[in-house]
Amino acid sequence: MNISPVHFIAVPLLAAFLIPIIGRFSKExxxxxxxxxxxxxxxxxxxxxxxxxxTPIVEVLxxxxxxxxxxxxxxxxxxxxxxxxxxxxFVIWVYSYKFIIREPIEKYYMLFMLLITGSTGIxxxxxxxxxxxxxxxxAIAAYSLTAFLRDKDxxxxxxxxxxxxxxxxxxxxxxxxLLYASTGTLNLAEITSKIDSVAMSTRxxxxxxxxxxxxxxxxxxxxxxxxxxxxxxxPSPIGAIFGGIVVKAAIYALMRLVFLLFNFSEVFHFxxxxxxxxxxVAEMSAMKQQQIKRMLAFSSIGQMxxxxxxxxxxxxxxxxxxxxQMFNHAVIKAxxxxxxxxxxxxxxxxxxxxxDGLGRDKPLTSFFxxxxxxxxIGLPPFAGFWSKLYILxxxxxAGLITxxxxxxxxxxxxxxxxxxxxxxxxxxxxxxxxxxVRRTPLTGLLAMGVLALVIIVVGIYPDYIWNLLKPAAEELxxxxxxxxxxxxx
Amino acid sequence: MRKVLAVFLLGxxxxxxxSSFSEIPFGENRATVGDYYLENTVLQTGSVNTITSIxxxxxxxxxxxxxxVLFLASTGLAAILFDNKGRKRRRQHASLIVRVGAHLIYPLxxxxxxxxxxxxxxxxxxxxxxxxxxxxxxxxxxxSYRSFEVSHKWLTYLESFAGISFVTIGLSGLIxxxxxxxxxxxxxxxxxxxSAGVIPIIYIAVGIKVGAELTGLLDNLLKTIK
Amino acid sequence: MxxxxxxxxxxxxxxxxxxxxxxxxxxxxGLSIVDSGINLLLIAIGYVNDGTAPIFSNETxxxxxxxxxxxxALVLTAIVIGLGVTAVALALVIRLYDHHKTLNINKIRKLKx
Numbered sequence: 049m050n051i052s053p054v055h056f057i058a059v060p061l062l063a064a065f066l067i068p069i070i071g072r073f074s075k076e077x078x079x080x081x082x083x084x085x086x087x088x089x090x091x092x093x094x095x096x097x098x099x100x101x102x103t104p105i106v107e108v109l110x111x112x113x114x115x116x117x118x119x120x121x122x123x124x125x126x127x128x129x130x131x132x133x134x135x136x137x138f139v140i141w142v143y144s145y146k147f148i149i150r151e152p153i154e155k156y157y158m159l160f161m162l163l164i165t166g167s168t169g170i171x172x173x174x175x176x177x178x179x180x181x182x183x184x185x186x187a188i189a190a191y192s193l194t195a196f197l198r199d200k201d202x203x204x205x206x207x208x209x210x211x212x213x214x215x216x217x218x219x220x221x222x223x224x225x226l227l228y229a230s231t232g233t234l235n236l237a238e239i240t241s242k243i244d245s246v247a248m249s250t251r252x253x254x255x256x257x258x259x260x261x262x263x264x265x266x267x268x269x270x271x272x273x274x275x276x277x278x279x280x281x282x283p284s285p286i287g288a289i290f291g292g293i294v295v296k297a298a299i300y301a302l303m304r305l306v307f308l309l310f311n312f313s314e315v316f317h318f319x320x321x322x323x324x325x326x327x328x329v330a331e332m333s334a335m336k337q338q339q340i341k342r343m344l345a346f347s348s349i350g351q352m353x354x355x356x357x358x359x360x361x362x363x364x365x366x367x368x369x370x371x372x373q374m375f376n377h378a379v380i381k382a383x384x385x386x387x388x389x390x391x392x393x394x395x396x397x398x399x400x401x402x403x404d405g406l407g408r409d410k411p412l413t414s415f416f417x418x419x420x421x422x423x424x425i426g427l428p429p430f431a432g433f434w435s436k437l438y439i440l441x442x443x444x445x446a447g448l449i450t451x452x453x454x455x456x457x458x459x460x461x462x463x464x465x466x467x468x469x470x471x472x473x474x475x476x477x478x479x480x481x482x483x484x485v486r487r488t489p490l491t492g493l494l495a496m497g498v499l500a501l502v503i504i505v506v507g508i509y510p511d512y513i514w515n516l517l518k519p520a521a522e523e524l525x526x527x528x529x530x531x532x533x534x535x536x537x
Numbered sequence: 538m539r540k541v542l543a544v545f546l547l548g549x550x551x552x553x554x555x556s557s558f559s560e561i562p563f564g565e566n567r568a569t570v571g572d573y574y575l576e577n578t579v580l581q582t583g584s585v586n587t588i589t590s591i592x593x594x595x596x597x598x599x600x601x602x603x604x605x606v607l608f609l610a611s612t613g614l615a616a617i618l619f620d621n622k623g624r625k626r627r628r629q630h631a632s633l634i635v636r637v638g639a640h641l642i643y644p645l646x647x648x649x650x651x652x653x654x655x656x657x658x659x660x661x662x663x664x665x666x667x668x669x670x671x672x673x674x675x676x677x678x679x680x681s682y683r684s685f686e687v688s689h690k691w692l693t694y695l696e697s698f699a700g701i702s703f704v705t706i707g708l709s710g711l712i713x714x715x716x717x718x719x720x721x722x723x724x725x726x727x728x729x730x731x732s733a734g735v736i737p738i739i740y741i742a743v744g745i746k747v748g749a750e751l752t753g754l755l756d757n758l759l760k761t762i763k
Numbered sequence: 764m765x766x767x768x769x770x771x772x773x774x775x776x777x778x779x780x781x782x783x784x785x786x787x788x789x790x791x792x793g794l795s796i797v798d799s800g801i802n803l804l805l806i807a808i809g810y811v812n813d814g815t816a817p818i819f820s821n822e823t824x825x826x827x828x829x830x831x832x833x834x835x836a837l838v839l840t841a842i843v844i845g846l847g848v849t850a851v852a853l854a855l856v857i858r859l860y861d862h863h864k865t866l867n868i869n870k871i872r873k874l875k876x
Binding site for chain 2: 764767768771774778782804807808809810812816817819820827829831832833834835837839840843844846847848851853854855857858
């Protein structure tokens with residue numbers, strides 16, 4: 049059996065179906081399976097990457113050629129995002145290994161596997177209804193994981209997320225329906241080639257429905273009310289999954305659809321404004337937060353705003369910068385969530401004020417948090433600096449000086465609230481109460497260490513990743529090429 | 538105030554939805570991919586039920602996702618209600634008539650469910666419908682008998698086994714054919730039970746899986762009394 | 764045409780219930796009504812005047828007389844997805860009720876929007 053992109057979906061699915069049976073015999077082995085699967089998927093992702101760069105792979109499913117069957121389109125962009133998701137998934141698994149000690153562990157890993165399936169599915173599929181199915185898989189797994197701790201607030205956060213998410217999926221389905229009714233097909237490339245014959249009013253309605261439907265998962269203002277609660281109530285690795293995987297898949301879906309179907313300058317202007325509002329509002333809200341994970345969640349929304357700004361400039365360079373920022377955000381925010389998870393665990397409180405002086409007690413975890421904070425603000429030796437710089441350059445090239453200024457202001461706000469936490473970690477006097485000394489497990493430190501290493505290495509050699517992203521950005525911008533590839537012409 | 542705002546918002550939405558839909562003529566034959574399926578289903582898949590051939594073959598990947606959604610729902614539900622394990626169902630007395638009637642109908646409902654999913658490629662019906670029918674049979678028994686229990690161990694086995702066989706059929710298409718979920722069996726004569734290649738096999742797996750999952754869901758949701 | 768109108772009306776009624784009702788169970792019922800409305804619309808889109816079910820059970824049936832099968836296949840998927848979401852929602856309601864002993868959303872909502 050040759051390696052093919054369909055493994056990204058089939059193998060984790062198989063693992064999720066196998067886990068309950070294996071769980072009957074060995075509880076320990078269940079914890080290892082996701083690691084093996086994700087390691088294999090990372091191997092697949094890395095070995096297919098050069099292939100996809102040369103010639104995009106179109107995987108026909110069930111033997112029916114597009115547009116009659118469902119096909120997976122594995123171009124440079126999909127290759128990059130699946131590689132990001134599987135590698136991040138592996139690191140998150142390493143971290144979860146000792147972090148998730150609450151039963152039902154088996155269910156946690158099943159949901160985790162299905163979340164990976166769903167989000168890779170969104171990225172790979174070339175069919176709009178199939179995308180809806182995978183969006184729902186991702187969403188339902190995310191609802192369940194939000195309520196995983198089964199406490200009061202977790203259930204509320206999950207219910208709120210579910211309510212908003214169901215609205216999103218209804219809107220998405222309505223849009224898919226309108227597209228099918230007016231173009232007679234569900235294949236994304238085929239729809240793109242026929243979209244011009246659709247009446248403008250219908251097209252605008254479809255756009256609005258998609259914006260609402262995907263904007264909720266992509267944390268676009270004002271549809272992101274669920275995010276802070278879900279991020280802060282879910283277990284910390286799940287926060288990392290939301291920020292590192294789910295949001296990335298949703299943004300991909302949104303941008304793919306906008307670039308293919310609604311390639312008007314007005315749409316990009318609208319998105320630009322929404323991105324700016326999202327960023328500013330989120331950063332302001334992050335300032336006010338008392339809980340560390342809520343603060344991280346708002347910062348995550350702000351970063352997504354920045355990504356959307358970069359995407360909506362719409363040039364190849366800015367898209368490339370946006371993809372770079374997505375990479376950095378996934379890595380850095382995961383590191384922050386990991387570190388915050390253990391800081392919260394050690395201090396026994398979700399409050400920022402409880403972190404006083406932890407820098408001496410927990411030097412490594414605090415160090416990783418500080419490193420992540422400096423990186424996400426965008427200080428020079430770290431990865432975050434380069435992506436922000438590239439975004440600013442590309443935005444300035446497009447002549448949007450106001451946007452540049454606003455991004456800079458947002459960065460300053462970001463710096464203030466992150467440095468506030470870091471200074472509390474290191475410079476505040478330790479609060480009087482003595483908690484029992486608990487050590488951060490080795491797996492947790494290992495996961496954080498790897499991410500920190502990535503941040504530093506990418507910070508020193510940004511060109512390597514930057515050049516990899518060039519074909520991916522061009523794929524997203526070039527609509528005709530996508531149609532040609534996906535329809536196997 | 539809230540209601541006025543809701544009516545206002547929904548009014549706008551309804552207006553735009555309606556004006557878009559009025560551009561789609563009702564009841565007219567539009568050129569869609571559906572025409573291709575109608576013309577080619579019997580020749581290409583051997584299944585006379587076009588919907589089944591779309592669901593299982595042409596868009597079989599959707600069905601894999603659909604099965605996953607159900608699996609996910611039952612997993613998520615079990616995770617959320619994990620510490621409800623020791624709980625019981627609210628037990629009401631059912632009258633003698635109901636109990637005897639339920640006992641008589643129950644095997645027939647299971648049989649009907651199995652019939653519906655085995656004949657999915659020939660008649661209206663299929664794995665999901667059949668599975669749902671089976672679950673209603675179990676629900677009837679839950680409602681009428683105090684002592685009726687299902688074994689969660691066996692439900693898990695059935696569920697996982699059916700899921701694994703679906704993915705394995707898919708992967709075997711990749712090994713012996715050219716693509717995932719591709720048909721690797723002879724198509725047979727249309728309108729016969731043993732026809733349409735892997736479609737009936739997949740639908741049987743789906744039927745078993747859906748039946749087991751919905752039964753598990755119902756059992757979990759009914760157990761609310763400590 | 765009446766099918767489009769009724770489908771859209773169902774969607775709006777369901778959404779109205781979700782937006783204004785205080786009882787969580789009623790909200791979930793609202794979500795289900797939205798789902799039904801969408802499914803109905805989808806089926807209506809695929810209808811062809813005087814069309815029959817797309818099953819070739821005997822030779823006299825012609826492909827031209829049949830309704831579009833694709834929306835029906837999609838509805839099958841959409842129904843199952845709606846069911847999955849409803850099941851998870853109900854599980855969350857059971858959890859919420861355990862913690863708060865009420866189903867009134869005003870008494871539950873502590874997390875700010």
